[in-house]
Amino acid sequence: MAGTETSSPPPHRLADLETLAKRKLPEHVYNYYRGWAGDGQTARDNCEAFKRYRLLTRVLRDVSKQDTAVTVLGSILDLPVVIAPTAQHSLAHDDGERATAKAAAALNVGMVVSSWASCSIEDISDAAPVGVRWFHLTLQKDVARNKALLARAEKAGCTAVVLTVDQPVARRLKRTGKLAVAPDDWSLPHMTFGDAPQRGTVSYGEYIYACMKQPITWDDVVWTKTNTSLPVVLKGILSAEDAEEAVRRGVDAICVSNHGGRQLDGVPATLDVLPDVVRVVGGRLEVYMDGGVRTGADILKALALGAKCVFVGRPVLWALAYQGEDGVRQALQVLNDELRVAMAHTGCSRISDITRKLLVRESCAGCHLTSKV
């Protein structure tokens, strides 16, 4: 089991965390967290897309202070960052999601607790009573369980429901060409399996789809809206058309996401589709994004292209494996420091100063005065 704290120095970059975590994690856990669909083209492209934009500095402004606060679904975050829903934090550290939630609360960033969490939503709320927390709902075949989870999330203080919509069929999660098998060390307090196959003998996808409602449709989005008083966020939107439908169905926010490249390989990087989605939505609901966010400059780029905030997935798991709650705090602090530096150099004192004018496309780096991003 990972999770023994060491006195290693704090990481300077989130990119270093994966190597630090790898040394501590059992191989199957590292492979599961790192995993991607297909050849990993989309997983890589999510990160590369950020590098295709350059930041344009603006000088001689008073940037002695940066206010990085943002309001999402009525809650104030000190950073435009939400910890993405990711399964099974106890595989990274004994304190699991309790540690992650404490770190998120300490820096006042958001956290989405996965339906696939290893700690229950009640345990997490007991460990970290404050903090902006949302519940990620995987719709299960068991309708009563879905209703009960919505009620439990609200009672435990969650202020939004995040419905993941990009898992229509069981996937074949891979890393280095090997198909992941459902291991027997998962703890799943929110899920009901009925006559599920034996873990350790079937693929990861076969196992989890034994309890998931499949496929889910727009009617399920309406069902979710009807069965909770909380705002509903759709996570996994990639097209302008689906974003338009989300507006029509009365959804409160969407997260442009390809699940960190873990669903269908070959779909576009999220940063590349974000502008189209933002354009069609036209401010009628909040738009977030995730996939490949690794630096404060990445956050600035996503916000410049219209995201209200970003979700961060794998780096949080690496930080948790590296040094538990403290590791996650350090990682969030790195993002905070880097965002402030990027804002100062681009002449931004507050989040609302961040606009598309601060970005140039890589191919246009020499002709930015005439280019549009």
Ligand SMILES: Cc1cc2nc3c(=O)[nH]c(=O)nc-3n(C[C@H](O)[C@H](O)[C@H](O)COP(=O)(O)O)c2cc1C
């Ligand atoms: C190990 C792991 C588990 C995940 N579990 C979930 C989940 O339970 N629900 C969900 O909607 N997304 C899940 N995701 C996807 C993340 O929420 C997020 O979309 C993705 O990790 C963002 O990309 P990034 O890792 O490059 O930041 C998971 C991702 C990883 C890496």
Ligand SMILES: CCCCCCC(=O)C(=O)O
């Ligand atoms: C422990 C079961 C994991 C279920 C699926 C979580 C997920 O969405 C992922 O990408 O992994």
